[in-house]
Amino acid sequence: MGPLLSMSLCRSLREDRAQISTAGFINHILGKEFTKPISYPIDVVWAESRKLCPVLFLLTPGSDPTSTIEEFSRKKKKFPTANVSMGEG
Numbered sequence: 001m002g003p004l005l006s007m008s009l010c011r012s013l014r015e016d017r018a019q020i021s022t023a024g025f026i027n028h029i030l031g032k033e034f035t036k037p038i039s040y041p042i043d044v045v046w047a048e049s050r051k052l053c054p055v056l057f058l059l060t061p062g063s064d065p066t067s068t069i070e071e072f073s074r075k076k077k078k079f080p081t082a083n084v085s086m087g088e089g
Contacts, residue, residue, distance in 0.1 A: 003028045042072045 001009075003025050010021035023035045037060065049055050057065055066083065073079045 042068055046072065046076070 007018075007021045007025040011018045026035050042065070045055060057069075059065075069081060069083075070079070073081045
């Protein structure tokens with residue numbers, strides 16, 4: 001059974017395991033560098049940002065960069081920051 005069929009079967013039978021199966025499929029086809037988390041230092045994000053474009057942080061369970069962002073904005077004397085939560089799901 002190939003990786004695509006395996007992922008499809010998992011999605012059909014166990015929808016709660018679909019995300020894990022999809023990550024395994026991507027690892028097999030494209031490589032692990034496409035599924036490992038990426039964490040850029042906040043100063044690099046700041047250097048590459050522009051004034052009129054918002055910076056978006058896509059969060060995973062257990063990660064919250066809010067304190068790091070607030071600390072960096074105080075250091076740059078750009079406080080308070082505007083935070084918008086898009087909700088979960």
